[in-house]
Amino acid sequence: MKKKTMKDIAMEAGVSITTVSKILNNVDMHISEATRERVLGIVQKYHYVPNEIAKGLRRKSSNMIGVVTYDIADPYIAKIVTGIESACRAKGISVLICNTDTEKSSELDSFRFLRSKMVDGIIFLRSLSSENAESISQFKIPIVVVDHGFSTDISDVGIVDVNSHAAAYKATELLIRKGCRQISYIGPSPSTGSTRIEGYINALKDCGREIRADLIYQQGDFSSETGLHGIASLFAGGCIDGVLCGNDLIAAGALLALSEKRLRVPEDIKVVGIDNISISQYLNPPLTTVDLHGREVGVESAEMLMSRIQNDVPLGEKFIDCEIVSRKSV
Numbered sequence: 001m002k003k004k005t006m007k008d009i010a011m012e013a014g015v016s017i018t019t020v021s022k023i024l025n026n027v028d029m030h031i032s033e034a035t036r037e038r039v040l041g042i043v044q045k046y047h048y049v050p051n052e053i054a055k056g057l058r059r060k061s062s063n064m065i066g067v068v069t070y071d072i073a074d075p076y077i078a079k080i081v082t083g084i085e086s087a088c089r090a091k092g093i094s095v096l097i098c099n100t101d102t103e104k105s106s107e108l109d110s111f112r113f114l115r116s117k118m119v120d121g122i123i124f125l126r127s128l129s130s131e132n133a134e135s136i137s138q139f140k141i142p143i144v145v146v147d148h149g150f151s152t153d154i155s156d157v158g159i160v161d162v163n164s165h166a167a168a169y170k171a172t173e174l175l176i177r178k179g180c181r182q183i184s185y186i187g188p189s190p191s192t193g194s195t196r197i198e199g200y201i202n203a204l205k206d207c208g209r210e211i212r213a214d215l216i217y218q219q220g221d222f223s224s225e226t227g228l229h230g231i232a233s234l235f236a237g238g239c240i241d242g243v244l245c246g247n248d249l250i251a252a253g254a255l256l257a258l259s260e261k262r263l264r265v266p267e268d269i270k271v272v273g274i275d276n277i278s279i280s281q282y283l284n285p286p287l288t289t290v291d292l293h294g295r296e297v298g299v300e301s302a303e304m305l306m307s308r309i310q311n312d313v314p315l316g317e318k319f320i321d322c323e324i325v326s327r328k329s330v
Helices: 006-013 017-024 033-045 052-059 075-090 104-116 130-139 164-177 194-206 224-237 248-260 278-282 294-311
Strands: 064-069 094-099 122-125 143-146 157-162 183-187 216-218 242-245 270-272 289-291 317-320 323-325
Touching (some): 006 017, 064 104, 075 094, 122 294, 157 164, 164 289, 164 323, 183 194, 183 224, 248 270, 248 278, 294 317
Parallel strands (some): 064 094, 183 216
Antiparallel strands (some): 289 323
């Protein structure tokens, strides 16, 4: 059956296209209940769905924003996206999500796709390289960059950042206070997560500790495999009694590797993660971690972007603080 248009709905109901539009957009206060029910009955009969892009062309707004992220499967990223969607839903805004798998070329592909859908703005979540930022800035679309240690002079770019440096600093300080002498860091390759390794190094320096390259493992990504490989590599070179992991997934892998080596946590070695994803409380032992308030990050980024789109509020910078969540791994 041919897809019905708003004109078809109007003709069958015996009303104008404007009347159908008002009913579908809930601005039908002066339309009789009988007419409203007749139109909605026809809409339901044909499963009619308004063309949102066409509506957007008419009002120069799609009521959609885009989100570009490197890995939607990451539980912490999912917490942020949940916050974004919650804030947008409250304002009647739809969200389109693109996954880049950390590929810079995919960032541009995702940007082009979202522009083709006429989104009103884009949130780059732990994504957007400096090279791509220069290219994207030419298109004059509001952008918010989230949790990426991003710094730019490009106009119409807002920043919502968690204090990853402070998170790693606090976690390292905690391990020192708990008596650890040989504290290692396990994190992704230096191209990502750089502020976390800096927090670890600065905490050691401020406490008068030596910075030892043989206690630092930076390879792979923010996954459990990085924790598994990190423990195997670090223990091949010597003994450690404390581990700061770049995130909770890495910590999960580290805990498994330590268990396989028959090392007790926290008696033999203490472990701290970062992010406070839901699974961290169910690990063995439950993981001490640093809460980066992912959902709040998502809400703040969405509200910043929507304020720019709907009320022309200039984009700025927002920093979300972090806090230690003490459990049984320290």
